[in-house]
Amino acid sequence: MTQKHKVVVIGSGNWGSTIGKILAENTREHSDIFEEDVSMWVFEEDVDVPDDRTLREQLGDKPVKLTHAMNTTHQNVKYLPGIKLPDNLVANPNLQDTVRGATILVFNLPHQFMSKTLEQIKGNHLPYARAISGVDISGGTVKLYSELIMEKLGIYCGSLSGANIASEVAAENLCETTIGYDGPPMDYKQPDGSSRDNLIKVDKQRQSKSNPSQLALHPVPQTYPHVDSALLEKLFGRPYFIVQVVRDVSGVALGGALKNIVALAAGFVAGKGWGENTKAAVIRIGILEMVRFGCLWFPQSVDERTFTKESAGIADVIASTSAGRNFHSACHAVEQGVTVDEIEKKELGGQKLQGTSTTRAVFEFLKKQGQLEKFPLFVFVYDILEERTTMDALPDLLIKGSKVTA
Amino acid sequence: MTQKHKVVVIGSGNWGSTIGKILAENTREHSDIFEEDVSMWVFEEDVDVPDDRTLREQLGDKPVKLTHAMNTTHQNVKYLPGIKLPDNLVANPNLQDTVRGATILVFNLPHQFMSKTLEQIKGNHLPYARAISGVDISGGTVKLYSELIMEKLGIYCGSLSGANIASEVAAENLCETTIGYDGPPMDYKQPDGSSRDNLIKVDKQRQSKSNPSQLALHPVPQTYPHVDSALLEKLFGRPYFIVQVVRDVSGVALGGALKNIVALAAGFVAGKGWGENTKAAVIRIGILEMVRFGCLWFPQSVDERTFTKESAGIADVIASTSAGRNFHSACHAVEQGVTVDEIEKKELGGQKLQGTSTTRAVFEFLKKQGQLEKFPLFVFVYDILEERTTMDALPDLLIKGSKVTA
Missing domain, CATH: 1.10.1040.10 (N-(1-d-carboxylethyl)-l-norvaline Dehydrogenase; domain 2)
Structure with a gap:
């Protein structure tokens, strides 16, 4: 295992920033298996600088770009003010650039941005990447995010959810969370020794006939550490954020x-x-x-x-x-x-x-x-x-x- | 079925009075199967009359016996003040007199009174009575009330518990409760047509070898309506108190x-x-x-x-x-x-x-x-x-x- 996983975060609201903080703390702690820097895609916008002496010394008092504010002050001054973020969590306004080369994508998007964002990612991500998504049911279609991501990007996607009010997690108040992940083995060898795509059932018993029942997944090269429950606990678990991994993604x-x-x-x-x-x-x-x-x-x-x-x-x-x-x-x-x-x-x-x-x-x-x-x-x-x-x-x-x- | 069930309540704290209210409302509503009056055993004590004009007109302003206060004002002025109780709920300071002839005993006692009260009931109750008890674990012995009642009185006992903060139930705020009842059939006929005692396992897998594993229960005469989940729903269920009967007493x-x-x-x-x-x-x-x-x-x-x-x-x-x-x-x-x-x-x-x-x-x-x-x-x-x-x-x-x- 000579290659390190590159972890990125898509979305930078209060929960996205909170989970970004956790991920960056862990990639630094486990820099043997993860690249230390965690890129976070930030929907760029102009933000007012809060009335805080330290922040204004760093940013001035005129509106600034959110990514600039984050990379300068290591705070999400708009969506998670007052919480210090690790300096290896790097805000990036360019979506394609953020996902390029990433092996683990962590999604935290409100549903109105989901489809459009996936369209823009498509083709720019590694075909063998793995994803973990926050949860919601996209309006009208009653489709899980994990399904949507699997179908649109062709990559395996698990779910993360729990009793996790963002402000309390950001303040490092003790809590638990659940990750649903039942991903295929990283590299499946045929009996003849050749590699082939992993097949995974995306939605085993969905009513709609239009949904694909199987998805061909690219195998992850064996040069990477396995993405399994132990690795997910290392990536998401903190002393204040206790992770349980279960197989029930849905x-x-x-x-x-x-x-x-x-x-x-x-x-x-x-x-x-x-x-x-x-x-x-x-x-x-x-x-x-x-x-x-x-x-x-x-x-x-x-x-x-x-x-x-x-x-x-x-x-x-x-x-x-x-x-x-x-x-x-x-x-x-x-x-x-x-x-x-x-x-x-x-x-x-x-x-x-x-x-x-x-x-x-x-x-x-x-x-x-x-x-x-x-x-x-x-x-x-x-x-x-x-x-x-x-x-x-x-x-x-x-x-x-x-x-x-x- | 020519005989009506006689229902009594043992204990008159805030929960005992609340459940007594429910029972008396139901015996009146279903007077075809229950005797209308519900006796409630009250641990007699002198109580101060609350500073309320109506109560003082009825009781005077000197301390009075709690049973007298309850039967005069139809309020438990000490443990459930302000709640009107049905006038067919009759307070009785005499325990033996209360249980005599009762076919359904409803227990609501704090654990320090439990053993002593059961000793005093013993021999004065119908051998084929059935009981439903509130819940607690008696200190030290880790024994369920339902077990204790079955063993001491030799009668079958189910459990009642739920999200039932007494003051809210007394005020008729909507809630649910669960009754655990898995009692034997009322009268078991041998193949030769003769009646015999019902046998019931009291504690199927308890660790202690000293506990009896079976208890001989007297059959209830067939002249009474069956004590089954439908009857328990009639006796305990109110529009504001929704009852689920399950078999899992423990x-x-x-x-x-x-x-x-x-x-x-x-x-x-x-x-x-x-x-x-x-x-x-x-x-x-x-x-x-x-x-x-x-x-x-x-x-x-x-x-x-x-x-x-x-x-x-x-x-x-x-x-x-x-x-x-x-x-x-x-x-x-x-x-x-x-x-x-x-x-x-x-x-x-x-x-x-x-x-x-x-x-x-x-x-x-x-x-x-x-x-x-x-x-x-x-x-x-x-x-x-x-x-x-x-x-x-x-x-x-x-x-x-x-x-x-x-």
């Missing part, structure tokens, strides 16, 4: 996306002031629907324990139903008697919550599948968002949700 | 007891101000240890889904790690830099938390079994209670807890 991705629907539901209950028992009941039924959705969508590959026992499931649900934007926005909407859409406009400057787009995508999917009646809570959240029902319907819904067993 | 009881250890752990984290991610990680590991403890203790009868999917498991853990006395006391202890024992003295007037006695009982049990290393979180909580460690040990513990898989 479960990890789904957990991270669906928990936002449950967070909205819990926020509605909190907004009504109905107390901890009711909130706990809604969360419990939410977890059952997450399990049910996973089994419906990926019957062959999803492991229900990802939802009930891993950080990407239960722990993330717990954290997201106590804090976070989805929970608080839903709570404020009910308290103020307005829609969540109005709260997005009023309190989030028009930024969209993950929970609202996920709820709508999941509803459309379930409707097409004729499965709405098995997901009373998900449907209830949709109905509240669309003003098709009121909170008064919750008791009936809970009785219904409590009785669905299939 | 899991329901254990969930209700062990969640208090997790609540202490979550309180310690909150007291340190470590945020939602850390708290969620601790809760996740706590649930895994609950599952592990159940499988160790009742390998044949516990169903891990009780912990991961039922109200008596996950939902109760969620509610108890957000609110409740164990959580808050642990939080205050860490904030103030004192022991939980000191908080009990200072803030609870010397009342003991369920969590502290459960933690100690579980620790002693695990130590005897040589299983401490599989329960790093439970041991950590014990060590904090006993001042054998500090919160600084949490990161290491979490890494350890995260890696235990067996």
Whole structure:
């Protein structure tokens, strides 16, 4: 193993910057297997310099390019202010340049940028690269990021998700995360000794016939260290960020996306002031629907324990139903008697919550599948968002949700 | 079926009074199968009359007997003030008189009264009565209430537990609960047509050789409606109190007891101000240890889904790690830099938390079994209670807890 892995980060929001910090800390610590510098693709923009003496001494007080600010001050002054980033985390405004030669790509993009970014990467990346992606369900299509990346770039992609509120991870408060990774062996030898492409099933049991059922993956040269769970723990694990690697890529991705629907539901209950028992009941039924959705969508590959026992499931649900934007926005909407859409406009400057787009995508999917009646809570959240029902319907819904067993 | 079930409640604290309210509402609603009056055994004491005009008009302003106050005002003025109780819930200071002729006994006693109360009931109850008990682990012996009742009274006993903070249930805020009941058929006919006692395994795989492995149960006369899950739903379910009946009696009881250890752990984290991610990680590991403890203790009868999917498991853990006395006391202890024992003295007037006695009982049990290393979180909580460690040990513990898989 003579070659080192080159690790890059695509996306530089608050979570992208946080995970970039972790990666750069680890590539420095394990510089025997990783190149020390971690490039981070930054969507270039002009940013105001915060009113901070040290920053203004370094940057002046006129707006500057975000990459310049990051590479000068080693802070993401716009999206993760106040957190010192390692100086081997290097901001790069050029996407193609960032991914070139990288063997491990770590994605953290909001869904509106996903497709376009993948188009721009295509052809500029190593054909045998491996990816790990943050999670979301892209609006309308109900497609996991990991699937999208595999299909568009032809490279294997795992998922990372967990009870990981970014600001707390950035402050190095202790937490856990889950990585779903079930990648093919690095280099597969035919019985005759020749190498060939690894074949991997991308989506074992998806309903849509248009999806490819297999993807030919390029083998990674054996000169690189194996990308396996031990290597992923070295790359992502920190004393304050405990990593569990599981094989259930879809479960990890789904957990991270669906928990936002449950967070909205819990926020509605909190907004009504109905107390901890009711909130706990809604969360419990939410977890059952997450399990049910996973089994419906990926019957062959999803492991229900990802939802009930891993950080990407239960722990993330717990954290997201106590804090976070989805929970608080839903709570404020009910308290103020307005829609969540109005709260997005009023309190989030028009930024969209993950929970609202996920709820709508999941509803459309379930409707097409004729499965709405098995997901009373998900449907209830949709109905509240669309003003098709009121909170008064919750008791009936809970009785219904409590009785669905299939 | 010509005879009606006579339902009684043993214990009249805030939860006993709350469940008594529910039972009396239901016996009135289903007076075809239950006698309408529900007797509640009340440990008699003199109570001050609250400073409330209506109450003082009825009771005067001198101390009165608690049973007199309850039967006059239909309020438990001491333990559940402000909640109107149905007038067919009748307080009775005489234990033997309360249980006489009852076919369904509902227990809600703190553990220090349990053994003595059972001694006093013995011989005064119907031999074919059935019981449902609230949950706790009696100190030192690590024995479930349901077991204790079965052994001492020779009657079948199920468990009831869930995300049921008493004040919220009493206020009729929506919630769920879980009843564990796997009782024998009401009357078992031999092939020759004769009746015989039902045999039931009390504790299928308990370690202690001194425990009886089978208990002869008296058949309930066929003149009574069957005590089955449908009947239990009628007796315990309300529009605001949704009941799930499962067969896993031990899991329901254990969930209700062990969640208090997790609540202490979550309180310690909150007291340190470590945020939602850390708290969620601790809760996740706590649930895994609950599952592990159940499988160790009742390998044949516990169903891990009780912990991961039922109200008596996950939902109760969620509610108890957000609110409740164990959580808050642990939080205050860490904030103030004192022991939980000191908080009990200072803030609870010397009342003991369920969590502290459960933690100690579980620790002693695990130590005897040589299983401490599989329960790093439970041991950590014990060590904090006993001042054998500090919160600084949490990161290491979490890494350890995260890696235990067996």
